[in-house]
Amino acid sequence: MRSKKKELELTKRDENIPLDSAIYLSNLSFGYETGKLNVKNVSVDIKKGERVSIIGHNGSGKSTLSKLIDGILVQNEGDIYIFGVKMTDENALILRKDIGLVFQNPDSQFIGSTVRDDIAFGLENNQVPYKDMDAIIEDCARKVDMEEYLKSEPSNLSGGQKQRVAIAGAIARRPKILILDEAGAMLDPKGKKEIRAIIKERKQEDPDLTILTITHEIDDAYDSDRVLVLNHGEIILDDRPEVVFENDDLLRSIHLDIPFSHKLAKVLRKNGVDVPEVKNDEELLEVLCPSN
Amino acid sequence: MPIQLNQVYYTYNLNRPDSKRALEDISLTFDDHCFTALIGKTGSGKSTLIQHLNALLLPDSGRVQINEHVLDFPVQVKKNGKVNYRKMKKLHKKKLPQVKEIRKTVGIVFQFPEYQIFEETVLKDVSFGPKNFGCTEEEAIEKAKKALTMVHLDESFYERSPFELSGGEKRRVAIAGILAMEPDILVLDEPTVGLDVRGQREFFHLIQDLYDQGKSIILATHQMDVVLRTCSRVIVLDQGKVVLDSTPLKLFQDKEFLSSSSIEPPIVFSFAMSLIERGMPIRLENIRSTSTLAEEIARVKGGKQ
Ligand SMILES: Nc1ncnc2c1ncn2[C@@H]1O[C@H](COP(=O)(O)OP(=O)(O)O)[C@@H](O)[C@H]1O
Ligand SMILES: Nc1ncnc2c1ncn2[C@@H]1O[C@H](COP(=O)(O)OP(=O)(O)O)[C@@H](O)[C@H]1O
Ligand SMILES: [Mg+2]
Ligand SMILES: [Mg+2]
Numbered sequence: 001m002r003s004k005k006k007e008l009e010l011t012k013r014d015e016n017i018p019l020d021s022a023i024y025l026s027n028l029s030f031g032y033e034t035g036k037l038n039v040k041n042v043s044v045d046i047k048k049g050e051r052v053s054i055i056g057h058n059g060s061g062k063s064t065l066s067k068l069i070d071g072i073l074v075q076n077e078g079d080i081y082i083f084g085v086k087m088t089d090e091n092a093l094i095l096r097k098d099i100g101l102v103f104q105n106p107d108s109q110f111i112g113s114t115v116r117d118d119i120a121f122g123l124e125n126n127q128v129p130y131k132d133m134d135a136i137i138e139d140c141a142r143k144v145d146m147e148e149y150l151k152s153e154p155s156n157l158s159g160g161q162k163q164r165v166a167i168a169g170a171i172a173r174r175p176k177i178l179i180l181d182e183a184g185a186m187l188d189p190k191g192k193k194e195i196r197a198i199i200k201e202r203k204q205e206d207p208d209l210t211i212l213t214i215t216h217e218i219d220d221a222y223d224s225d226r227v228l229v230l231n232h233g234e235i236i237l238d239d240r241p242e243v244v245f246e247n248d249d250l251l252r253s254i255h256l257d258i259p260f261s262h263k264l265a266k267v268l269r270k271n272g273v274d275v276p277e278v279k280n281d282e283e284l285l286e287v288l289c290p291s292n
Numbered sequence: 293m294p295i296q297l298n299q300v301y302y303t304y305n306l307n308r309p310d311s312k313r314a315l316e317d318i319s320l321t322f323d324d325h326c327f328t329a330l331i332g333k334t335g336s337g338k339s340t341l342i343q344h345l346n347a348l349l350l351p352d353s354g355r356v357q358i359n360e361h362v363l364d365f366p367v368q369v370k371k372n373g374k375v376n377y378r379k380m381k382k383l384h385k386k387k388l389p390q391v392k393e394i395r396k397t398v399g400i401v402f403q404f405p406e407y408q409i410f411e412e413t414v415l416k417d418v419s420f421g422p423k424n425f426g427c428t429e430e431e432a433i434e435k436a437k438k439a440l441t442m443v444h445l446d447e448s449f450y451e452r453s454p455f456e457l458s459g460g461e462k463r464r465v466a467i468a469g470i471l472a473m474e475p476d477i478l479v480l481d482e483p484t485v486g487l488d489v490r491g492q493r494e495f496f497h498l499i500q501d502l503y504d505q506g507k508s509i510i511l512a513t514h515q516m517d518v519v520l521r522t523c524s525r526v527i528v529l530d531q532g533k534v535v536l537d538s539t540p541l542k543l544f545q546d547k548e549f550l551s552s553s554s555i556e557p558p559i560v561f562s563f564a565m566s567l568i569e570r571g572m573p574i575r576l577e578n579i580r581s582t583s584t585l586a587e588e589i590a591r592v593k594g595g596k597q
Contacts, residue, residue: 104486260559289567
């Protein structure tokens with residue numbers, strides 16, 4: 001085991017990075033094969049406590065970016081700073097302790113032979129004392145409604161149940177940065193809501209928690225402070241959700257959905273019904289059928 | 293009635309401490325050329341039921357009939373006075389010559405079907421199934437080409453590596469692999485999870501297309517907009533039981549049922565309901581999508597028709 005002193009040396013902040021920065025990416029590029037970049041020159045500063053969504057078409061590089069931040073992949077160019085500390089081969093494992101990443105495909109995440117072991121494994125990595133483990137595991141499993149399954153083999157669970165376990169494992173470690181890569185994609189709408197509520201609760205308990213949500217769901221994106229739009233590996237938009245979802249033409253051009261009210265208003269105009277620009281469903285309802 | 297289930301029960305890990313009942317007393321008939329949705333929350337038994345439709349799983353009791361092929365358990369294998377189900381199933385699977393026939397009749401597309409892709413070119417991958425079912429190389433290629441046409445992948449894809457395709461394209465290759473076996477019934481288990489919006493839209497056009505070409509479609513999904521748009525029948529599972537067997541139109545109006553379940557009508561439908569509540573005389577039965585809703589509103593408001 002590394003000495004405390006060595007660990008401190010490896011995690012020295014870079015003074016040029018703002019103090020309130022959680023994830024600072026500077027000109028980050030990565031390609032799986034030579035001659036092709038799947039993440040292109042990405043620069044962004046995600047602040048402590050910010051809730052950021054990343055949206056983008058299939059293959060735009062969202063999962064790749066999250067793996068770079070978690071130090072699973074190593075960039076070809078550029079730098080990653082976690083809380084101001086530049087990530088290197090030597091300190092990546094230390095920095096990762098602050099990051100909880102829930103993979104898009106939970107199958108690639110399980111290590112333990114039972115759900116309990118699997119959650120315990122992550123805790124062990126973070127040096128949580130053994131005497132506290134059971135209580136933490138049970139509490140997190142209860143939160144995601146998987147308490148009954150602690151003894152089950154992860155491979156026997158359904159896709160949605162696996163995602164719940166993966167989320168339990170991530171929040172059990174109490175990371176300072178939580179990255180959810182389409183973490184609710186396999187859940188039904190109620191399950192998705194439950195997960196949203198769990199994350200909200202964690203955020204309330206720990207307002208400094210930084211959350212990065214990769215999603216195709218407009219609801220998730222609206223729930224965040226800031227939306228990054230990724231297209232062919234590049235960030236092409238970085239703004240508040242209200243602003244991003246105003247931009248119908250752009251969203252459509254990169255294969256993303258636009259809010260229902262915008263869509264209906266557009267089709268109505270095509271059908272010869274005169275409707276003004278509306279912000280949301282309530283406004284459109286009021287325009288079409290004023291309540292008196 | 294190509295598929296009939298009669299009082300089907302299924303429990304995972306039967307007779308073990310971690311046993312888990314997944315299906316309970318399921319009796320259902322799927323007609324020729326149906327377009328049926330299978331819905332219910334995660335863990336309600338959709339995937340388990342689906343695996344009974346082509347003998348990937350066999351019922352603990354009850355029977356499944358697929359065309360003339362019957363799957364049930366006439367044999368009782370006992371050990372120490374207890375039925376040894378595992379052994380029984382093993383025996384039974386071996387003795388099921390009809391399984392091949394069944395798999396030709398019912399094709400299942402699983403979640404993330406692209407994980408089942410393994411050959412180095414698209415054409416090889418798609419012709420694998422028919423070859424495995426005893427077709428000659430030429431016949432298999434013929435069927436593969438036909439299947440690829442059905443999923444709108446043209447000749448330029450034949451020699452490409454499936455691994456280099458986009459998510460949506462990979463999924464189409466995987467479906468072509470199933471279609472090449474020429475099943476009459478196509479069963480899809482949450483097939484668009486992980487696809488972006490355009491990928492999803494293309495995918496559902498494809499399924500609609502296959503239905504129009506005469507296939508029966510059974511679709512497990514959480515996407516209620518798709519259920520409303522495409523399905524004529526909807527079956528709701530809860531804790532391994534069928535709790536509703538109805539039409540999308542009836543289901544989405546059944547406030548009592550909806551409030552006791554985790555199902556929410558698609559936004560088009562709830563928006564239409566709100567308009568009706570506010571007194572707009574639109575006809576719910578005409579509404580299946582954003583564009584049909586817009587047409588209804590235009591009709592009432594006197595826009596162009
Ligand atoms: N292991 C890999 N090897 C080669 N290419 C890959 C690999 N993983 C992803 N890619 C490619 O990198 C691009 C970005 O993929 P990904 O980050 O998974 O996108 P997203 O998560 O936005 O759908 C895609 O073109 C994909 O095909
Ligand atoms: N291989 C398995 N081993 C043990 N239990 C399983 C297995 N697959 C599914 N189950 C259990 O059976 C129930 C039904 O699961 P499933 O059919 O996958 O539901 P759905 O597809 O509706 O999400 C769930 O409680 C699930 O945990
Ligand atoms: Mg991804
Ligand atoms: Mg399932």
